[in-house]
Ligand SMILES: Cc1ncc(C[n+]2csc(CCOP(=O)(O)OP(=O)(O)O)c2C)c(N)n1
């Protein structure tokens with residue numbers, strides 16, 4: 001049914017896609033800099049080897065391993081960006097954003113505005129996170145709502161290798177500060193390799209499955225389960241449309257509203273904690289604009305309102321599951 | 335007014351044997367954990383302290399149960415040296431309801447207040463300011479407690495370290511900063527991440543007594559700890575101890591140490607603190623072969639029991655997801 005097994009497209013992982021995007025960006029633009037903890041080749045080219053080969057190829061003046069100092073890393077990115085470089089800083093895990101929040105929230109996000117447009121901060125921060133590996137409360141959080149709530153940042157959370165590459169290139173080339181969130185499982189999950197030069201515009205959702213009964217809105221790793229549920233329910237005659245937002249800011253409202261106009265039923269799925277999450281924002285926008293079209297209350301699926309638990313027994317109940325997505329679709333179908 | 339026990343400035347036979355028992359408990363527990371992880375019976379990240387056993391053993395042998403310890407993800411040696419019970423520790427590694435944190439925290443956040451282990455953090459540097467708060471409370475209450483906080487060489491480059499040391503010195507807090515300099519922070523060699531020759535050089539910036547010691551030498555470590563503990567307990571303020579050491583099993587399980595040159599690793603293994611300590615005890619007439627062997631037999635039996643206990647313990651109930659977030663349960 002879906003493209004896949006019989007086609008001959010080369011397969012790459014999310015990590016390979018990121019490496020390809022960084023290589024291409026550094027080749028195209030000498031102002032692109034890559035730095036963060038352990039990213040250069042003497043340090044193994046990143047703890048999961050995402051930046052492998054870059055320092056050897058582009059030199060250790062452009063690709064630098066840094067001390068463990070997130071505030072210094074993001075601060076250096078802000079300064080270099082103001083001075084005309086295109087820094088791509090790596091914060092090893094999203095939870096370590098907390099150490100650099102002053103630089104991210106008070107500076108990267110706001111400097112353009114506060115200077116009345118006199119300065120700009122075209123930086124990208126790449127980071128890794130996600131539950132499902134028993135890494136516990138300080139190594140798995142999805143903090144995109146914090147980022148999205150701070151005007152001035154663009155927030156990108158892709159779901160497949162082609163988008164990893166195309167969206168990362170767009171972030172680096174964008175004139176605004178961009179937060180690019182990688183997932184610890186997707187980085188090792190293979191998918192179709194994109195053609196050379198592939199770009200995915202920021203703010204444009206993908207629709208991996210078209211349907212007319214229910215709209216599933218998601219981003220990041222849960223998109224894979226949304227697609228699986230859509231395929232499974234198609235066999236029962238339930239037609240599910242899957243919207244992969246790809247970017248949280250800017251959000252592709254038009255794609256969401258058009259789909260809701262068709263289906264009138266919505267399930268929103270994300271990995272982050274449900275309460276006060278991005279799903280609430282999406283639901284609110286839908287009810288503000290498409291209230292008359294809705295045939296059922298909007299369903300939201302997200303993580304429980306707790307820190308990420310360590311025990312695998314708790315972690316599996318903490319996050320979304322395919323079963324929960326399916327049940328929610330059936331519920332809005334009535 | 336403090337009822338805390340005092341310890342001799344130089345370790346004698348009894349003291350050395352005490353330290354050795356802790357060292358061996360750490361080494362054998364770590365080896366067992368790695369074996370059980372390899373077998374697939376426990377799924378967890380694990381940051382082996384193999385090679386660093388002497389540091390917390392020499393310190394904690396001179397602490398009282400109510401003295402505080404704040405440590406990091408690489409904290410197994412601190413947890414054991416300070417007396418976290420094996421069964422609850424193992425059950426936490428296994429993610430079970432009987433673990434010291436009910437399976438919610440995991441090894442990176444082992445907490446056992448009865449043993450004085452109040453915080454284990456996975457965030458580099460973040461234990462340092464918290465240790466100051468614990469020590470400040472002791473100072474205010476006059477309870478005579480000392481707070482020890484362990485962190486790595488890499489952590490001395492993050493803001494929290496510098497803010498924390500300045501505050502501790504300014505407020506003369508009863509806190510001991512123990513930097514375990516194992517020459518690497520993840521894959522980055524010390525010299526590539528740190529602008530000073532020794533972490534102890536940084537004490538001068540904060541007018542804090544600071545020393546570099548061989549962290550693999552139980553006598554030197556004992557003396558350094560004794561000086562720092564005595565200073566803290568008597569109101570003399572904080573000390574920075576840089577304990578030189580090495581980690582033999584990589585940053586985390588699965589790390590093959592490919593970024594460490596073979597000769598550097600070989601030279602470090604020459605200085606493995608455990609055989610060296612054994613030799614010291616035997617040659618100094620502090621213990622016999624049979625006595626030292628008996629220590630291992632006993633620890634291995636305790637480990638058998640603890641592993642059994644952990645793996646036969648129940649998993650936490652799903653209802654636990656909604657507990658301990660606040661004091662009271664709030665509908666999720
Ligand atoms: C703020 C923060 N940044 C990055 C990390 C990822 N990280 C975990 S341990 C580590 C290396 C720490 O090295 P060091 O302080 O020398 O301690 P060691 O692991 O060698 O004991 C890094 C970078 C983290 N946990 N927290």
Ligand SMILES: [Mg+2]
Pocket residue numbers: 486487488514515516517518519520
């Ligand atoms: Mg280190």
